[in-house]
Amino acid sequence: MDLSEVERWERVMSGDAPLSWDLWSVAAANAQCLSPDGRRVAQAAVSYLQNLFGDHWIDDAAKHHGVPHLMNLWVASGGPRSAVELLTTYARLAVVLQASTGRARFLQGLRSNSSPRHWSHAMLQLEMAAMAVLDGWTVALEPRVPGGVGRADLKLHGSDGDAAFVETVVMGISDEERRAHRYFEAVTTPVQLFAATYGVHITGSTGHVAEMEAVHRWLQEVEQAAATTAADGVLREVAGPSGGALIISASPLQDTSLRGPATLTDEGGRLAARIAEKAKQTAGAPHTWVRLDAHALLWMLSDWGRSPVTAKLITFAPLVREALADAPHVAGVILSNGWAWRIAGEEDEACVVPGGLAIRRALPATRYRETLIVASTPDGVTQPWNEWYASESTWLDRALDHLGHPPLAALLAPTLG
Secondary structure (H helix, E strand, O other), X not given: OOHHHHHHHHHHHOOOOOOOHXXXXXXXXXXXXXXXXXXXXXXXXXXXXXXHHOOOHHHHHHHHHOOHHHHOOOHHHHOHHHHXXXXXXXXXXXXXHOOEEOHHHHHHHHHHOOOHHHHHHHHHHHHXXXXXXXXXXXXXXXXXXXXXXXXXXXXEEOOOOOEEEEEEEEEOOOHHHHHHHHHHHHHHHHHHHHHHHHOOEEEEEOOOOOOHHHXXXXXXXXXXXXXXXXXXXXXXXXXXXXXXXXXXXOOOOOOOOEEOOOOOOOHHHHHHHHHHHHHHHOOOOOOEEEEEEEOOOOOOOOHHHHOOHHHHHHHHHHHHHHHOOOOOOEXXXXXXXXXXXXXXXXXXXXXXXXXXXXXXXXXXXXXXXXXXXXXXXXXXXXXXXXXXXXXXXXXXXXXXXXXXXXXXXXXXXXXXX
8 A cells, every 4th residue: 555545544444534445446456466457456446335335325334333344345445355255255145146036035134234254144145045046046135935024145046946045154252252252362373473483393282261460470481381392392382271282393293283161052053053943934935944054153163063073073064964864854963163274294184974965165365164064964955065165266257257367377366366
């Protein structure tokens, strides 16, 4: 950004000027992470969103709910990741809204409710709807449930006559998980700095959430141990203030992880409750799938989250089938981790069991996603979801082509594409 852009942004953040789409467009036009074609398409994406939501929507959203969930779309703030978020949001909206029914009601909801929670839910609806459109299915947004009083999130029709209602839900973070996550970050951020500064490896567990005064003393001990190990090469263990311990070594150990505090939140119980709630909400629909996106810490801090996708599927499948025991109209559940940063050396993975599939796929901008697809019975059918999520890593390229744009690699700067 040049100085005038910085000054304009500072005025917005101080409340002296409204947040405008023009800031987004200027950022896209100058984004160093994009090629010339990428800047052109990114500006077109911003213009599309402005026309869709209106000139004042973005400022109203920031005033009522803060900027963070919108910052993911501002290319200057996050480089390639934000560019991919902007292009993905644009592509999902453009692909779905040109080929679906129920658009007016869906857009009214998005325009009138710009909260992060509603936005995340709408993006999950669009994710599945956009996959369906590119596979030749027709989409109804927020259709009425036959014989019921409510509405489902989606109804999808295949060219071969198949049809499915879909209920989408984003699981947020519980208060206890939020505390655990803040604690984990407060410990691991300086610990990673110690490791880089002294050239050592630090692994182990942060233990339970502790008072910050005690944590600060512990971190001083950890830094001293890191400096000493860097000098003499001797492995050291520093016990935490509330359980757990960090291990400092001169060379990598077999276990290279930093584990966060365990929480007492019953994530399995929360999942089962949300599945049962959505099953009840769609009672009367002939064939329904529940799509869950877990923004909670299920994947981030738990032992289950660090297990292979095969182990995740083996434990998730019985939970789903028990939760759906009294809901014969629900054919299955799809669960994913939203997305996470991809670790070097982490490979795509897939595991198939009767009536179930687990997939890990690389996504653009050094991210990955794990998706578990479980039918309500072991002999249940998990298509077309298997194919859609197995090919998720190429979806954005196919969507861009559908909209008449070059593939993502041509839109990113040459060093990034």
